[in-house]
Amino acid sequence: MINRHLRVVLAEDSVILRDGMVELLGARGCEVVATAGTAPELLAEVAEHRPDVAVVDIRMPPTHTDEGIRAAVEIRARTAEVGILVFSQHVETAWATRLLADGAAGIGYLLKERVARTSEFVDALHRVADGGTVLDPEVVTHLMRGGQRRRVVDTLTPRERDVLELMAQGHSNRSIAALLVVSERAVEKHVAAVFTKFGLRATDTDNRRVKAVLNYLAETKG
Template identity: 85%
Template sequence: MIDKRLRVVLAEDSVVLRDGMVELLGARGCEVVAATGTAPELLAAVAAHRPDVAVVDIRMPPTHTDEGIRAAVDIRARTPEVGILVFSQHVETVWASRLLADGTAGVGYLLKERVARTSEFVDALRRVADGGTALDPAVVTQLLRGGQRHKVDALTPREYEVLELMAQGHSNRSIATLFAVSERAVEKHVAAVFAKFGLRATDTDNRRVKAVLTYLAESGS
């Protein structure tokens, strides 16, 4: 049962698909506050309406290459409180990595042909709007570029719990509060996860994102 009317901005260049999604989301208790067909219109709609979540296709006019996901990255930088659900037929790894650079909380990436039920899509939409994550395993696999699986098997139970909470968008401070331990203790667990996953610090350090992506890939989330 929908207990909160979700406010959505929809960006889809196919008029038929866009109109169908507006009708579908309305029937599922969501309010589509704007439905757009170009990236500039998407940016303007998000700025004007400040929705709970924006649904974004990757390829939009005029070049039909990566306008949509570039706009999504821009939205995340300008209004991080707005959830982003990329909904596309394609995986664009470069810009997807940039979209996830500050963490996976409030971000989703689903492939159109792999969503079997309307309820799955709406559930993912609400999860992203609530600050959660909804990443198709096929997307995660491509982002990881075929990295080794089952790395989580090397983690201790507490390290696994910490990683699971990281995947839910919790900060070290938040995890420390949940476990009633010091933030320093959590930092040690996070460092252990990085070490066991072979994630070394770099100039553009995004080890936290890579650790979460590995967790999602191996858990099938």
Template identity: 90%
Template sequence: MINRRLRVVLAEDSVVLRDGMVELLGARGCEVVATAGSAPGLLAAVVEHRPDVGVVDIRMPPTQTDEGIRAAVEIRARTPEVGILVFSQHVETTWASRLLADGAAGIGYLLKERVARTSEFVDALYRVADGGTALDPEIVTQLMRGGRRSRVDTLTPREREVLGLMAQGHSNRSIAALLVVTERAVEKHVAAVFSKFGLRATGTDNRRVKAVLAYLAENGSQWAVTDASATRR
């Protein structure tokens, strides 16, 4: 249950959308400590306020191309403790890969239509602030198309379905509810994925993250989608 107030810096050049998001976040218990309409303004706000998470539009002035993602990458380098959730009108897999090149922890990427779904958006913010990852299912789908799937091809349809849900950040309990099976059945499928991917238990066991990393890496990416709790399984 969400029981703390997130401190957020919001970067969006559209004043109307920015004001609407400030109102939305405030109504959901978040504190927007600063807003920015440009990448330099975002960087300055993060340095000054050290928020829990920065919410960043990918396309920002002056070129409306990748200023937001560049700023997000710089924030990751300067203040890795600050979570980053970027959003875009379209699926931009190249930019997502740039942002996640140094690791998936504390990163989110949502389509703007997802932001309108308030509960999903706020849940994603908290997940990112807690060191997890929140990627839009449409982005996951795009990244999983094409390429070789040597290890993935060894999975049964159900195992692939379970892994796909893992890639969207679902826990075993959540997957069980979605597939209308027992949690024990999901655990067996997850164990089978680990085995087929050659992932052995270690002292700091994060096989769940590694399985999704391997899944997406075989489809042209180097990152995973998971929540904070998944990294501890």
């Protein structure tokens, strides 16, 4: 999977950072098919090139507020097959919630200062391109705690909440067990409890792990 050739559109208003990222990604086997310095340019380049992944900064010209992530939401609505990796210094809770509202598959949100190695970033690109979800733990914390109406989540035990946050980051039960230093069976019980409290019944098609996170975000969205 890691060796898959990825086509990337890169949105970053800092020319120096943008050029550096193009060089780094190229050295890692990714093809940056276009770059953009503004949100309208990003939308145009994605529409033209239909990349595997669009890398998006949140704050872009002209107002440097939320143009980038607003464009990401629009890309998601227009071309759902294009993966979105938000790469920013900031956590924008309201727009991030909207970006995730229709499903977390193919969505990533990483904070620039917390990515220690280029390999981590490239791995995240591949995971997003393959339909996975990559959320920085700090982003998850903001999303989980940002609302004022924490109804179901307030019923979770501290351990169930820990498990839910790790689920939101894309970890498997085995990975969660290793991180929390508990048995995989214990994690399964916590996950089942989370599903029960959110009223998520087993079906053949629903991804309850994603829905457990998204239901909470929808609950606190307003």
